[in-house]
Amino acid sequence: MKFAILAFPGSNCEMDLYYAIQDIMNEEVELVSYKKNSLEGFDAVLIPGGFSYGDYLRSGAIARFSPIIPALQEFAKSGRPVLGICNGFQILTEAGLLPGSLQKNVSAKFICQTEPLVVNNAGSLFSSAFKLAQIINLPIAHGDGNYYCDQETLKRLIANDQIIFKYRNNPNGSVANIAGITNKAGNVLGMMPHPERAVEDILGSSDGIGIFQSIINYVKSREVVAHG
Template identity: 65%
Template sequence: MRFAVIVFPGSNCDEDMYYAVTDQLGETAELVSYTATTLAGFDGVLIPGGFSYGDYLRCGAIARFSPIMPAIIEFANNGGLVLGVCNGFQILTEAGLLPGALRENKTLNFICKDAPLKIENTQTAFTSAYGQNTEIRLPIAHGEGNYYCDEATLAQLKANHQIVFTYQDNPNGSVADIAGITNEAGNVLGMMPHPERAVEWLLGNTDGLPLFESMAAKVRQ
């Protein structure tokens, strides 16, 4: 099983993602440059957090036009598992793989702290290893994590059970307390909290590890 960890100019959570998959999950991962044009041979794609292209114009707006993006879009459209965390979530919305947009936090300040979350849907490829009604804590670190969509899109997200994570104490103003969503097919997940920063007891938290375990289990199926 091979996971591709996409590295853009300005990515800074790529090594964390790589470590979570290899050292903690025991699977194979490869750092893949934004200049690559194929994802052949990979079973999952991980888009890490950071500040791709310095967040110029808008978070994820330039990364969306990187050479690797057509391959990511094709991979997702063919049913492959794609996880975008923080800046990765922003890139996925810019690329149209997820609905909505990420705006500046309501406080206009960068937020860096642990956030209590509720798992709204444990029947996804990313959350099957969590128990029902599970509440977890994951780190957040973002300046533009305020998820927004119009009322019609929100209604669709709710109807299709695409809202996967919600904040227990909304830190950024996201509509409906949304912290993470999937696409309608359920194979693409975008989330602002960082599961890769909560995968070992040395850091005092393993609440993020079941997410990667869920992905691995889905691929094996």
């Protein structure tokens, strides 16, 4: 399979993702510029963390108008996997691919530390490698990671089992301890923690591998079905 990693001005985690996919997961991967207008030939799209366009206006607000975004929206509509990490999550909300928004941490401080997460849904294409209620450890590094949505949206997220990961200790004030959610179709995941920074034990955790492995398993299982 082949992954695309979208690179925007101010992205700074794209090479971490590249390493995770190519060197750890042994899958094909390509950096795709924000200036492109096609995602043809890719099986999954990853949107890295960083500070796209300097986080001016709001985190992810300007990236939403990049030439690649219509192609991303079509890719998501096709049902193929899209994973937005940190600033990538913010871009997905700004692009209308995920509900809610990411606000400033309640501490008003940038937080950079490893956090325990609870796997709230082990049946999604992003979490099938885990067990329900499993605790995984992933690093966070953000100033605007406080997920917010109104009560009606939260009810829908809960009813549709769209909350994939929750913080055990809620470091940023996110509503309902939310660390990662999907769209209703389940093929677009936004999460503030960084799985690409947790793919080797020497980094402190290798729990991020499970997220990438889940995506790979999903895509390859679809290929088997498609080819009969």
